[in-house]
Amino acid sequence: MGITLGLVIDWFPTQGSEQAKKIDTFWDVLIICSVPVFVLVTTVVLFAARNFRMRPGEEHLDGPPIHGNTRLEVVWTAIPAIMLVALCTYAYLVLHDIEKAPAAGNERQITAMGQQFTWTFDYVENGKKFSSAQLYVPQNESVKFNVKTKDVLHDFWVPAWRMKIDAVPGITTNYRVTPIKLGSYPVVCAELCGLGHAFMRQTAHVLPKAQFNAWVKKMTTPVKAAVPAGGGAAPAIDAKALFTQGETQTGATACGACHKLADAGTAGGVGPDLDQVLKGKDAAFIHESIVNPDAEIAKGFNKGIMPANFGKLLSQPEIDALVKYLEEVAGK
Ligand code: HEC
Ligand SMILES: [Cu+2]
Known part of the structure; x- marks a missing residue:
């Protein structure tokens, strides 16, 4: 039974x-x-x-000798x-x-980078590098995850896939997974890593191959618009793409990993819902929130969770573009 x-x-x-x-x-x-x-x-x-068991009156008795x-x-x-x-x-x-490598070579490798309190997924597809706040993988293809961390210990876990491994500062750990079921599954950090640990959750999307390829195509379309023909002004910055994708070169995490913003289609729940908190806010407030996030803490949230180094990781024009974008879609 x-x-x-x-x-x-x-x-x-x-x-x-x-x-x-x-x-x-x-x-x-x-x-x-x-x-x-x-x-x-x-x-x-x-x-x-x-x-x-010993009964009353047997306190001084020794049991029978046993060999x-x-x-x-x-x-x-x-x-x-x-x-x-x-x-x-x-x-x-x-x-x-x-843990066996698939027989046919050419296995996809994805880096899962942990950071208080979000995962970033770095891809190399068709020779192009990009990163994403959400995990996308094609169905029925083996993926090797290289797991790293920028700060403390984390643990990369997708319960539906069962595999789970620590992200340890200074080394790269890894495991393989062959996702077989289409759908969206939670990505969880399984190592207590600080105040925001419980919010360190994202989504793994398992897509049919064709849909995955379409997503890769979208992600590899450059964030910065091409330089206008004949030189001219500096290239325009696509702030929405910056918001959803972050910046691989400098390691700036995607804002959308932590923030909900309807216009960008992001659903991050680590930080405040920007559609709500930015209502009525001006550019100066938004600017300060990005470069100096701990100056004023949004109600109900904790200090030290939003990375404080965006002022360094993003260029001045990028920050200006983000501020302008956020003011337009969420402010006022
Ligand atoms: C790792 C998660 C994380 C990332 C990445 C992140 N934020 Fe935040 N953000 C937070 C948290 C948590 C708060 C609330 C605490 C605070 O105010 O510092 C916050 C606060 C804010 C606020 C202030 C809201 C208010 O009402 O005070 C703005 C604006 C903002 N973030 C914009 C951004 C932008 C733009 C980016 C990308 C450049 C970004 N965030 C990236 C977590 C994040
Ligand atoms: Cu963690």
């Missing part, structure tokens, strides 16, 4: 990846092997505690030992299998 219960309980979210199937099967085998052991041991302990039972001891040592070795071997094989 314990085994049935263990197998019937739906412990995990959807099996979103090739790896998830193997890990869940392994889990089921563990349940089948460990429930009987647990039930047997608990029953014997409870039985012994009830039937052989043990060699055969019984050999059996109860050997069976668990065999089970342990077998399960360890199986675990090793599963691990080996889910």
Whole structure:
């Protein structure tokens, strides 16, 4: 009955990846092997505690002398030992299998960069680099995630894919995933990393290949508009793209990773909803909020979560363009 219960309980979210199937099967085998052991041991302990307990008046009695039972001891040592070795071997094989590189080379690599309190995903597609605040991957293709952090320990986890690994300062860790189910799944930070840890959540979108390619095309269209023919004025800056994509070269995180803004179509929930808080605010306020975020803290939010270095990471024209854009779409 314990085994049935263990197998019937739906412990995990959807099996979103090739790896998830193997890990869940392994889990089921563990349940089948460990429930009987647990039930047997608990029953014997409870039985012994009830039937052989000390009764009043027996305080000074010593139990009968026992020499043990060699055969019984050999059996109860050997069976668990065999089970342990077998399960360890199986675990090793599963691990080996889910970490295996795909046979056909050319595997996609995505860098998951952790930072208090957001993930940024850096891609190289068709030789072009770009980053995104949301994770997009094509269905049925193996992805190797290189996991890094700009500050403290984080842990990159998409529960539907089961795989999970720490982002450790100074080194790059990695794992592979082959997403098999289309849809959107939560990306979670699974290592307490500071005040905003609970908000360090994004979304992984698994798309059909064609849709993924279309998304890549959109993301690789340059943020800065081309220099007008014949030289002329400095190229215009696409502030909306800057808002949704950030800037790879300097590592400026996408504002949209943390902020909701209807015009840009972003849904970040780490920082305030800009459509609401910027209503009636002027350019000076917006400018100050970007370059000096801790000067005035939005109600209900904490200091030190919005990166304080945008003033350095973004150029003056980029900041001006962002301020103007935000004032137009959310301010006034
Ligand atoms: C890592 C998450 C994060 C990123 C990235 C981020 N912000 Fe913020 N932002 C916050 C948080 C949290 C607050 C509220 C605390 C505060 O006021 O400093 C905030 C506050 C603000 C405010 C002030 C709102 C108010 O009412 O005081 C503005 C404006 C703003 N952010 C704009 C931006 C812009 C523009 C970018 C991109 C250049 C950006 N943010 C990037 C998290 C972020
Ligand atoms: Cu974290």
